[in-house]
Amino acid sequence: MRLLSGIVAFWPVALLLLVVSASPLPDCNGEPRKFELTLTWEKHAPDGFEREMALINGGFPGPLMEINEGDDVEVLVHNKMPYNTTIHFHGIEMEGTPWSDGVPGLTQRQIKPGNSFVYKWKATQYGSYWYHAHQRGQIDDGLYGPLVIHPRKTDPKPFSLITEDPKILKAIIKAEEDAKPLVLSDLRHVTSEENWKIEIAAGIETPCYDSILINGKGRVQCWSKEKIASLLTPDQKTFLKLGNETALTAKACLSGNIIGNVLAAGLPTNLSAVPPEIFDVCTPTNAPQEVIEVTKSKCSQDKWVAFNVIATFGLITGSFSIDGHPMFVYAVDGSYIEPQLVHAITVTNGDRFSVMVKVDTAGDYPIRIASTATAQMITGVATLSIRDTKEAGANATSTGVEPYINDVGLNTTSDVVFFNQGATRSFPPDVISPVADRTFKLSMKVAGASYNWALNSTIYPMQLDNEAPLLFEPDPSRHNNVTISTCYGEWVDLVFVAVSFPMPPHPIHKHGNKMWLLGHGDGEFPYASVAEAAKAMPGSFNLVNPPKRDGLSTPPATTGPAWMAVRYHVTNPGAWFLHCHIQSHLLGGMSMAIQDGVDRWPVVPKEYLDYH
CATH class of the missing domain: 2.60.40.420 (Cupredoxins -  blue copper proteins)
Incomplete structure (x- = not known):
């Protein structure tokens, strides 16, 4: 039974604010x-x-x-x-x-x-x-x-929503000051340029990686055919059936045949241009894995540790957990939220989750990240090693605690609690406009080849070095499928609609400021505005206290269209990028430029204008 109670005192009803006594870093005395x-x-x-x-x-x-x-x-x-x-x-x-x-x-x-x-x-x-x-x-x-x-x-900090006990609060504050980064990443054995050349020559995406790293450490894991078969997800079974195949490759990937003849069906391909090691060959390694050591002293009754989980993935979305240790998620994408007590978190490209963990029993506990992407099964592991000065002999003992997630990121028991993005509430609460001044509907699609993606029907052109950046030469009259212009103070709605399918989720990142997730769903979006859509399907929207992120994933479009609506406030004039954070999709053109606040355009310093 996965109990979340008993970790701290009962949450208080009152919304109390807590401040830190001092900054962890010395002051710069006015210097940068x-x-x-x-x-x-x-x-x-x-x-x-x-x-x-x-x-x-x-x-x-x-x-x-x-x-x-x-x-x-x-x-x-x-x-x-x-x-x-x-x-x-x-x-x-x-x-x-x-x-x-x-x-x-x-x-x-x-x-x-x-x-x-x-x-x-x-x-x-x-x-x-x-x-x-x-x-x-x-x-x-x-x-x-x-x-x-x-x-x-x-x-203001949200930790009084975890406990009001002064001793525990002191330990939690100290943990936040000393938060440890956990950098999650996927790694290929070919360079980005080599892989891009393979995709162009083959006419397909190559969504298979070789390892998942935590803080830059990890190893290649090659699983048996039996293990891979036992972990097949319903979506993977569907694609295998469509490709007239029965198993994933030795690399636990969908094959090049399925990528080319199912996902890229009808588009020109040349599968012979793909080297075998991209999809099919798995060679295990035994490199060191990351170990995070935490020591409890005799005087420490309440020991807490904080982690900043940072998803630097090029492609995957995955499930993250620490065996035997529930986590309070207290900040998302850098901003405080009302804490959620969870066992696992779904993380994707660009996400940051700050988590607070209570450490008790000495031992070694696996830190897990398992890909949930359909294209490949792949995992990464590190170790949380808890040392206790008063428990001699316990420090090197494996705990044997049952994992919260399996090797494809699914819960191992029905009572495992995942982070709920829909229930996320900013701390302190945000105030957003109930209506938007402007709405842009953006049609996401595959554009000409399976590795070319359009965020709004058109591939964003690569910018050459000898071109003056858009920030230097704004064009308020520019209106096309890859450029949006807004005025200062406007509230803007962006509605992303997957018009071709099957289509995976796209982690959309906006530069310049955060977005509020208003709603998402399956099917067409035939409405001129979110206000009109909310009248037709009120249960699909949260216009009062929606989650706030700088990156949000669109829902998958499996058998038909799907959509996502976000809102942001134009308060930071400039030229900002809006794009999918999957590296191959960004290379393939899935991005747009936003000229925010064209009526209050910033003056670029000469040192930047003249840089070559």
């Missing part, structure tokens, strides 16, 4: 908090297989950036790779500094090999974020790292 990142292209073997990839300051993932809310920030990037690049600070709204958002062709010119670039911005937010390349598919090459902004001492 500075970071220096040197990007190199080297051979590295994070899962035991050596490949060429991006390293940051000689390591992978990149170093943790720690910042205090209110800091001015300067990040000096030296590009010593043989490729152009940029750095985007994922989830950072760049309020007043859109030229530091890091999107080539939209907010800056690329950083060429041998050149350097300084990103300057102010930490107007708190919470868990990450930084990554925004040049082609370089996330798949390992160019990313974690970032945390510690809140001001005056920021």
Whole structure:
């Protein structure tokens, strides 16, 4: 029985606020908090297989950036790779500094090999974020790292909704200050450019990876035919039947035949251009896995540890859990929420979940991430190692606790509780407009080839380095399928409609500010506005206290169309990117530009205008 009660005192009815006594980092005394990142292209073997990839300051993932809310920030990037690049600070709204958002062709010119670039911005937010390349598919090459902004001492915190016990609160506050990053990532054994060339030559997507890493560590796992067969999901069985096949490949993937002749049916393909190791060959490795050590002292009756779970995936969506340890999710995408006590969380590209965990019994507990994507079964494991100074001999003992999730991310018992996005409530509560000033319906579709995706019927063109970024030369009169223009202060609804199917979920990320999830559903969206749709199907919408995210996944369109509606407030003028965060979909054109606040366009500093 998976009991969630008894972890802390009963939740209080009153909504109490709690503040922190001091910031974890010393004050900068008015000076910017500075970071220096040197990007190199080297051979590295994070899962035991050596490949060429991006390293940051000689390591992978990149170093943790720690910042205090209110800091001015300067990040000096030296590009010593043989490729152009940029750095985007994922989830950072760049309020007043859109030229530091890091999107080539939209907010800056690329950083060429041998050149350097300084990103300057102010930490107007708190919470868990990450930084990554925004040049082609370089996330798949390992160019990313974690970032945390510690809140001001005056920021209201939601921990009194967990307990009012002063001793427990003190332990929880300390845990948040020392929150440990858990960077979740998927890894291929080919570079992003090599994989893109394979997709173009074959005319299909290649949705299979080689390993899942936690904090840059992991190994290739090859499962028996019997294990793979025992874990087949209904969707996988359906695709196998449609492809006249009976089993996944040795890599636990749908085959190239199914991708080409079922998912890409009717489109030109050349499956002979796909090397066998992409879909079919699995070679196990035995590389080290991450171990997070937590020590309980004799004086510590209530020991808590906080993790910032950061999903840097190039493709997958997965289930995350820690065996034997329920988690209070207290922040999502960097913003506090009313805590949810859960056993597992569904995470996808770009997501951040801050979780609080009570640690009791000494032992080693698996930290699990299991892909829930239909295309492939794949898992990653780390270890939470709890040491207790008063329990001699218990430190190295395996606990044998039953997992909450299995190797395809499904609950192992009926009482396992997953994070409920629909029940997410901001803390403190948000106030949003009950109506929108403007509505844009965006038609998502496959566009000409299975690796080409359109966010609104048209593939977004790749921006060349010799082109002036849109931020530098805005065009308020520009109206087309890949550009949206808004005015300052407007409330804008975006309705994403999957018009071709079968279509997987798309994790849609908006730069510049967060979005509220108003509703989603199956079928057509024949309405001119959310207000009209809400009258026709009121049960499908939450217009009062909807979840707030900077990335939201559209529902899968399995047998017919599907839709998702979001709302945002135009308060941060500039040129912002809206795109699917799956790397192959972004490479394939699934993005748009938004000119927010064209009537209050920012003046770009000369140092950015003149950068080449």
